[in-house]
Amino acid sequence: xxxxxxxxxxxxxxxxxxxxxxxxxxxxxxxxxxxxxxxxxxxxxxxxxxxxxxxxxxxxxxxxxxxxxxxxxxxxxxxxxxxxxxxxxxxxxxxxxxxxxxxxxxxxxxxxxxxxxxxxxxxxxxxxxxxxxxxxxxxxxxxxxxxxxxxxxxxxxxxxxxxxxxxxxxxxxxxxxxxxxxxxxxxxxxxxxxxxxxxxxxxxxxxxxxxxxxxxxxxxxxxxxxxxxxxxxxxxxxxxxxxxxxxxxxxxxxxxxxxxxxxxxxxxxxxxxxxxxxxxxxxxxxxxxxxxxxxxxxxxxxx
Numbered sequence: 001x002x003x004x005x006x007x008x009x010x011x012x013x014x015x016x017x018x019x020x021x022x023x024x025x026x027x028x029x030x031x032x033x034x035x036x037x038x039x040x041x042x043x044x045x046x047x048x049x050x051x052x053x054x055x056x057x058x059x060x061x062x063x064x065x066x067x068x069x070x071x072x073x074x075x076x077x078x079x080x081x082x083x084x085x086x087x088x089x090x091x092x093x094x095x096x097x098x099x100x101x102x103x104x105x106x107x108x109x110x111x112x113x114x115x116x117x118x119x120x121x122x123x124x125x126x127x128x129x130x131x132x133x134x135x136x137x138x139x140x141x142x143x144x145x146x147x148x149x150x151x152x153x154x155x156x157x158x159x160x161x162x163x164x165x166x167x168x169x170x171x172x173x174x175x176x177x178x179x180x181x182x183x184x185x186x187x188x189x190x191x192x193x194x195x196x197x198x199x200x201x202x203x204x205x206x207x208x209x210x211x212x213x214x215x216x217x218x219x220x221x222x223x224x225x226x227x228x229x230x231x232x233x234x235x236x237x238x239x240x241x242x243x244x245x246x247x248x249x250x251x252x253x254x255x256x257x258x259x260x261x262x263x264x265x266x267x268x269x270x271x272x273x274x275x276x277x278x279x280x281x282x283x284x285x286x287x288x289x290x291x292x293x294x295x296x297x298x299x300x301x302x303x
Contacts, residue, residue, distance in 0.1 A: 047117065047120060050116060050117050051113075051221045052221060053110075053113045054110055054113045054114060054117070054218075054221065055217075055222050056222075057106040057107075057109045057110040057113075058110055058214055058215075059218055060102075060103075061103070061106055061107065062211065062214075062215060062218075062240075064103055065207070065211075066244070069247045069248055071085060072187075072248070072251055073247055073250075073251070075187055075251060075260060076260065078184075078263075079176060079184040079263045080176075082183050082187075083176050083178070083180045083181070083182060083184055084180070085183075086181055087180040087181070111148065111152065114144075114145060114148060115145070139209070144210060144213055144214065147206040147207075147209055148210055150206050151207050151210060154199065154203035154206075157199075161190060161196075162186065162187075162190060168189075171189065171190065184263065185262060187251065187255070188255050188260060188261075188262050191255040191256065192256070196252075197252035197253075197255070197256055200248075200249075200252050201249050201252060204244075204245050204248045204249050205245065207244070207245075208241035208242065208244055208245040209241070211237065211244065212237050212238050213237070215233075215237035215240060216233050216234050216236075216237040219233045220233075
């Protein structure tokens, strides 16, 4: 009986200790979550915290712009190269959608923090200057918010045209001889429209104007742009903006001037009754010839 009672007491104490540590762990977790939320809330509500958020999200978007430009420039390597690159991305939907959702979050945080900072700056000075002479502020810094909103409108249209195919549904139906999405032909058809190319070039100009100030301010917000390196970061931002502008604008210009031309292939893709894509070529569609070959005439002799 003693051993049984002792075992029951031991089990009870073990359960009490387990309950105690479970409650302690839950309390610690709750304190940590409340502390984390409190820290995030304080960061978001402070002007300095919003500047940090703008800098970090801006860095992520800046890296994406460079990667996106390098991917698009593969159009100069030919149809097979850029179509293979697009097929590689689409073959990894998990990675692709993770990147898209991440970019959406970065863009949302960047835009919201920028608008809130602009409203806070305006509220801090309800009375406007009697005479405003922005000699110290550059054109890029004065138009940073307006250029950002125009870029947002361009990105929305760009996605509707090339990614979702809402403005041009036929773009998503293009296929190359390997049955890959023909991104090469899609880009040529899209930029063959002069107005689309002009809008694209204007948007790239505003984007690079935005970057020429935003990249430099990004380093200042995180405390890297000291007086010693101010000139370096300023020149780096301008240089990066010029490179991005030239790289992106070279694509519609090359399409409009005929440097990049459509590559029509004799291989087309048709849909049979079994809904399987079948490649048809002129050789496959040729009618069979009947007869015997005559060596003297080097032709076919009817049977």
